Amino acid sequence: MPVYSISHVENVRICVVMVGLPARGKSLIAQKIVRYLSWLSIKAKCFNVGSYRRNLAGDRPVDASFFDPKNKDGLEVRQEAVNSAIRDMMSWFMDENGVVGILDATNSTRQRREQILRLCRENGIEPMFLESWCDDQELILQNIADVKTTSPDYTNRNSELATDDFLKRIAFYEQGYETMDKDVDNSLTFIKLVNVNSQIILNRIESYLESRIVYYVMNLHIKPRSIWLSRHGESQYNLTGQIGGDADLSERGMRYAKRLPELVLKSLGEENKHTNLTVWTSTMKRTQQTASFLPYKKKLQWKALDELDAGECDGMTYEEIEQKFPEDFKARDDNKYEYRYRGGESYRDIVIRLEPIIMELERQENILIITHQAVLRCLYAYFMNVPQEESPWMSIPLHTLIKLEPRAYLTLVTSIKADIPAVSTYKEKGTSQLGETETMTSKSRDIIRNSKDLA
Amino acid sequence: MPVYSISHVENVRICVVMVGLPARGKSLIAQKIVRYLSWLSIKAKCFNVGSYRRNLAGDRPVDASFFDPKNKDGLEVRQEAVNSAIRDMMSWFMDENGVVGILDATNSTRQRREQILRLCRENGIEPMFLESWCDDQELILQNIADVKTTSPDYTNRNSELATDDFLKRIAFYEQGYETMDKDVDNSLTFIKLVNVNSQIILNRIESYLESRIVYYVMNLHIKPRSIWLSRHGESQYNLTGQIGGDADLSERGMRYAKRLPELVLKSLGEENKHTNLTVWTSTMKRTQQTASFLPYKKKLQWKALDELDAGECDGMTYEEIEQKFPEDFKARDDNKYEYRYRGGESYRDIVIRLEPIIMELERQENILIITHQAVLRCLYAYFMNVPQEESPWMSIPLHTLIKLEPRAYLTLVTSIKADIPAVSTYKEKGTSQLGETETMTSKSRDIIRNSKDLA
Numbered sequence: 004m005p006v007y008s009i010s011h012v013e014n015v016r017i018c019v020v021m022v023g024l025p026a027r028g029k030s031l032i033a034q035k036i037v038r039y040l041s042w043l044s045i046k047a048k049c050f051n052v053g054s055y056r057r058n059l060a061g062d063r064p065v066d067a068s069f070f071d072p073k074n075k076d077g078l079e080v081r082q083e084a085v086n087s088a089i090r091d092m093m094s095w096f097m098d099e100n101g102v103v104g105i106l107d108a109t110n111s112t113r114q115r116r117e118q119i120l121r122l123c124r125e126n127g128i129e130p131m132f133l134e135s136w137c138d139d140q141e142l143i144l145q146n147i148a149d150v151k152t153t154s155p156d157y158t159n160r161n162s163e164l165a166t167d168d169f170l171k172r173i174a175f176y177e178q179g180y181e182t183m184d185k186d187v188d189n190s191l192t193f194i195k196l197v198n199v200n201s202q203i204i205l206n207r208i209e210s211y212l213e214s215r216i217v218y219y220v221m222n223l224h225i226k227p228r229s230i231w232l233s234r235h236g237e238s239q240y241n242l243t244g245q246i247g248g249d250a251d252l253s254e255r256g257m258r259y260a261k262r263l264p265e266l267v268l269k270s271l272g273e274e275n276k277h278t279n280l281t282v283w284t285s286t287m288k289r290t291q292q293t294a295s296f297l298p299y300k301k302k303l304q305w306k307a308l309d310e311l312d313a314g315e316c317d318g319m320t321y322e323e324i325e326q327k328f329p330e331d332f333k334a335r336d337d338n339k340y341e342y343r344y345r346g347g348e349s350y351r352d353i354v355i356r357l358e359p360i361i362m363e364l365e366r367q368e369n370i371l372i373i374t375h376q377a378v379l380r381c382l383y384a385y386f387m388n389v390p391q392e393e394s395p396w397m398s399i400p401l402h403t404l405i406k407l408e409p410r411a412y413l414t415l416v417t418s419i420k421a422d423i424p425a426v427s428t429y430k431e432k433g434t435s436q437l438g439e440t441e442t443m444t445s446k447s448r449d450i451i452r453n454s455k456d457l458a
Numbered sequence: 459m460p461v462y463s464i465s466h467v468e469n470v471r472i473c474v475v476m477v478g479l480p481a482r483g484k485s486l487i488a489q490k491i492v493r494y495l496s497w498l499s500i501k502a503k504c505f506n507v508g509s510y511r512r513n514l515a516g517d518r519p520v521d522a523s524f525f526d527p528k529n530k531d532g533l534e535v536r537q538e539a540v541n542s543a544i545r546d547m548m549s550w551f552m553d554e555n556g557v558v559g560i561l562d563a564t565n566s567t568r569q570r571r572e573q574i575l576r577l578c579r580e581n582g583i584e585p586m587f588l589e590s591w592c593d594d595q596e597l598i599l600q601n602i603a604d605v606k607t608t609s610p611d612y613t614n615r616n617s618e619l620a621t622d623d624f625l626k627r628i629a630f631y632e633q634g635y636e637t638m639d640k641d642v643d644n645s646l647t648f649i650k651l652v653n654v655n656s657q658i659i660l661n662r663i664e665s666y667l668e669s670r671i672v673y674y675v676m677n678l679h680i681k682p683r684s685i686w687l688s689r690h691g692e693s694q695y696n697l698t699g700q701i702g703g704d705a706d707l708s709e710r711g712m713r714y715a716k717r718l719p720e721l722v723l724k725s726l727g728e729e730n731k732h733t734n735l736t737v738w739t740s741t742m743k744r745t746q747q748t749a750s751f752l753p754y755k756k757k758l759q760w761k762a763l764d765e766l767d768a769g770e771c772d773g774m775t776y777e778e779i780e781q782k783f784p785e786d787f788k789a790r791d792d793n794k795y796e797y798r799y800r801g802g803e804s805y806r807d808i809v810i811r812l813e814p815i816i817m818e819l820e821r822q823e824n825i826l827i828i829t830h831q832a833v834l835r836c837l838y839a840y841f842m843n844v845p846q847e848e849s850p851w852m853s854i855p856l857h858t859l860i861k862l863e864p865r866a867y868l869t870l871v872t873s874i875k876a877d878i879p880a881v882s883t884y885k886e887k888g889t890s891q892l893g894e895t896e897t898m899t900s901k902s903r904d905i906i907r908n909s910k911d912l913a
Contacts, residue, residue, distance in 0.1 A: 185657060185659075189657070200660075200663075201661070201662055202640060202644070202659070202660065202661045202662070203658075203659070203660040203661075203663070204640070204657070204658070204659050204660075205655075205657065205658040205659075205660070205676070206656070206657045206658075207656055207657070208655075208658070208676065211818065211821055214673075214676060214677060214821070217676070218669075218673050218676075221660070221663065221669060221672070221673075222669060248801075249801065306803075306807055306810065307810075312767075317801070346703075346704060346772070348761075352761055355761065355762075356811065358814075359813075359814075363666065366666055366669070
C-alpha cells in the first residue's frame with residue numbers, strides 16, 4: 004500500500020537541459036539536483052556530455068583548439084557525444100522508468116536546444132531548460148579553479164597553462180552562445196540563474212516537480228560553510244536498550260555534553276575558533292541536554308528533528324519487540340527503509356519530514372545539529388549520497404562529532420570521537436542484540452569511506 | 459520552551475510593496491499571502507491604500523477623473539492616503555511586532571517606490587516589491603468583473619458604466635506606469651509576475667521568509683476549482699469515546715462511506731457530475747475505508763493527513779485523560795492550539811506538517827480530502843482564515859461533506875449532511891464529556907458563519 008509523499012502526485016517525466024558556458028557551475032547544480040531528488044526517492048540521473056566526449060576521444064589530450072568551431076573533427080566528436088548521451092538518457096527514461104534526467108552540457112545554441120526539445124517531445128518527456136549565466140569574473144575564475152582540480156581533461160597539467168587553456172575554450176563557446184531570452188524563448192519552460200541566484204527568471208514552470216526543482220535551486224548558495232552532526236549523549240534508555248521515549252542523559256551522556264564545546268573548537272581549528280554556529284536540536288530532552296553547554300546563543304528546537312516514532316514499540320527493547328511482534332521484527336529487517344512501526348514511522352516518513360530541514364540547511368551557513376540515530380542517518384544520507392538500502396544500516400556511534408564540509412564536487416567528512424565510553428545502539432540485521440560498547444573503530448570508518456566514494 | 463517551525467529561523471521584517479496597474483489581482487495576492495502567513499503563525503497584515511483613500515474622500519462618489527494625474531485634489535487625497543497607510547504600517551511593525559506588512563496599492567512610479575524604499579530602510583524593514591504585470595486582456599476583464607462586484611467604489615453602479623469607468627481609471631495609471639525592470643531595478647529585491655505566473659522574474663531574493671513568499675506565490679493559480687473535506691465515517695473508537703488508534707469504521711460509519719459518492723455527486727450538480735476528483739486520505743484505516751466506495755481512480759494516502767498524535771494518551775477517553783493527567787487535561791483546555799500531548803503533537807505541530815499539503819492544494823484543481831477532526835480543523839482554518847484560538851474548538855461533525863469554492867475575495871462553503879446518525883466527538887472546553895449525538899444544526903451553522911465573516 005503505497006504512501007504518497009509530496010513527490011508522487013504527478014505522473015511526469017522531465018529532462019532538465021543545462022545551458023551555459025563552461026565554468027558556470029552547471030555540473031555542480033546538476034549533481035545537487037540528482038542527489039536531492041534521489042534522496043526523496045525520485046529516480047534521477049545526470050548524463051554528462053563531457054564524459055561521453057572523453058570516452059569517444061580516447062586518451063588523446065584535449066586542448067582548447069578541440070572546441071574551435073572551425074575544428075571539423077572536434078565538432079564531429081562533440082556531436083556524437085551529445086547524441087550518445089541523449090540516446091542513453093532516452094533509454095533510461097523508457098527502460099528504467101527514469102523520472103528526472105539531466106543533460107549536462109553547454110547546449111549553448113538555439114539549434115542544439117531545438118534538437119533536444121524535439122526529441123523530448125517525441126518521447127513524451129517534458130523539457131526544462133536550466134541556464135546558469137554569469138558575468139561575475141571572480142565567480143568564473145573560482146569555478147575554473149574548481150574544474151581544473153576535478154576535470155579529467157586537466158589531470159596532471161600545469162595549473163597556469165590549464166587556466167589559460169580553459170579560458171580559450173570558453174572563448175570558443177562564447178562565439179556561438181545564445182542565452183535564454185525571456186521574449187525569444189517565451190514558449191519554453193526554463194529557469195535562468197543570473198550570477199548564481201542574484202536574479203532568477205522563471206518561464207512556464209508548470210508541474211509540481213518543476214516547481215520543486217526551482218525552489219531547491221533557488222535556495223542553493225556557494226558560500227563556504229560546514230555542518231556538524233552529533234547524536235545526543237548516551238541516555239538512560241540507551242543504557243537499558245529501550246528505544247524511543249524522552250529519557251534524560253546518563254552520567255556518561257552528560258560528560259559528552261560537557262565535552263562537546265571542546266570538540267567543536269577542535270574541529271574549527273585555531274584560526275576559525277570564533278566562528279559563530281547555530282545549534283539545532285530536536286524537541287527531546289536528551290538532545291537539549293547535549294546542547295546545553297555549547298556557548299552559542301542561537302539554539303533552535305525542531306520537531307522535525309525528533310527521533311523516528313516507534314509507535315506501539317516506543318519504550319521497548321529490540322528483544323521485547325522480537326517477542327511481541329515477531330513478524331514485524333522480521334519485516335523491518337527485510338526492508339528497514341520502508342518498514343513503518345505500528346502507529347509510528349518509517350525511514351521514508353522521516354525523509355519526508357526532514358525535507359524542509361534540508362532546504363533550510365542549504366540556505367544556512369554554519370549549523371550544528373544534535374539529533375537522533377535514525378534522523379542523523381537520513382541527514383547524512385542526503386549529504387553523502389548514501390542509497391536508501393544502506394542508510395538505515397549505517398553505524399553512527401554515540402559520543403562522536405561529525406563535521407561535513409561541502410565542496411564543489413564532494414563533501415569532506417571528519418569524525419571526532421570524544422574519549423567517553425558509551426553503549427552501542429547498533430543492531431545488526433537478523434538479531435535483536437546490540438553490539439559491544441562502540442569504540443569508534445571500524446564502524447566510524449564506514450562513514451568516512453562513504454565520503455571517499457562520493458569523491 | 460518555544461519549538462521552531464520553518465518559519466522562525468530569522469529575525470527579519472519585510473514590507474511587501476505591491477506594484478501594478480488596477481485589476482491585476484494585486485489585492486487577491488496580498489490577501490492570500492496574509493492568510494497563508496497568519497496560518498503559519500507569522501504576523502502579517504495588509505494595508506490597502508484604496509480603503510484609506512475612501513476613508514479620506516468620505517461619501518463622495520469617485521469616478522475615473524479622480525485618478526487623472528491633472529486632478530490636483532485627487533492627487534492630494536491619494537498622496538495623503540498612501541502616507542497614512544505607510545504610517546500605520548510602520549506603527550504596526552514597531553508597536554505590534556509585525557513581521558510581514560503588505561502595502562497594497564499601485565505604486566506604479568519609481569518615485570513612489572523610492573519613497574517607500576527610503577522609509578523601510580530608515581526603519582530597518584526589508585522592502586520586497588511584488589509586481590503583477592499583465593497584458594492578457596481576458597484576464598484583465600475577468601479581474602475588472604471581480605473588482606466591480608466587490609469594490610466599494612462601485613456599489614450600486616450600473617455594470618457597463620462601471621467597467622467603462624474602470625478602464626478609464628486604468629488608462630490614467632498607465633500614463634505614468636513604470637514596470638519593474640530586471641536591469642534598471644537590479645539593486646532591489648523584487649518578484650515580477652507576468653500574466654499570473656507564466657513568467658516570473660526574481661531579483662535578489664535573499665531571506666528565508668522572502669523565499670517562502672516567492673514559492674507560495676509561484677504556486678497560486680486562478681482556475682476555478684473546488685475542494686471537498688470530510689472526516690472519516692464513525693469509527694469503533696468513536697463509539698467508545700477513545701481518541702487516536704487505528705480502528706475500523708462502525709456499521710454506521712460504513713453506511714456513510716457507501717453514501718459518500720452520492721453526496722459528492724449532489725454537491726457537483728447535474729451539469730458537472732462527470733468532474734473528475736482526486737481523493738486524498740490519511741494512512742489510517744478509517745479514512746481509507748471511508749474512501750473505498752468513491753468511483754475516482756486517483757486516490758493518494760498522505761502520512762501528513764494522519765490524525766493529531768495523542769502520544770501517551772492514544773487510545774484513552776477524555777475521562778481517562780482527565781483522571782490520569784489532570785494538569786495536562788487542564789493545560790490543553792487553556793491553550794488547545796499550543797498544547798502538545800506527552801510524546802505527541804499539538805495543533806501547531808499539525809499546521810507545520812500540513813504546510814506542504816496546503817502548497818500542493820494551491821497547485822491542484824478538484825481534490826476531495828478524507829481526514830480526521832484536528833487535521834480538518836487546521837485545513838479549514840487555512841481556507842476560511844479562522845484564528846488559532848478558535849480553530850481547535852470548531853465543531854466539524856461526522857457524516858458531513860464540506861465543499862469549499864475559493865473565489866477571488868471569499869471562499870464559499872456548502873455543508874451536506876448524510877442522513878446517517880453518528881456520535882458526537884465534540885468536547886466542550888472544561889468538560890471531559892462529549893456532546894449529544896450531533897444533529898448538524900447549530901454546530902454546522904458555525905462553519906457557515908465563518909465563511910460569511912470572511913466575505
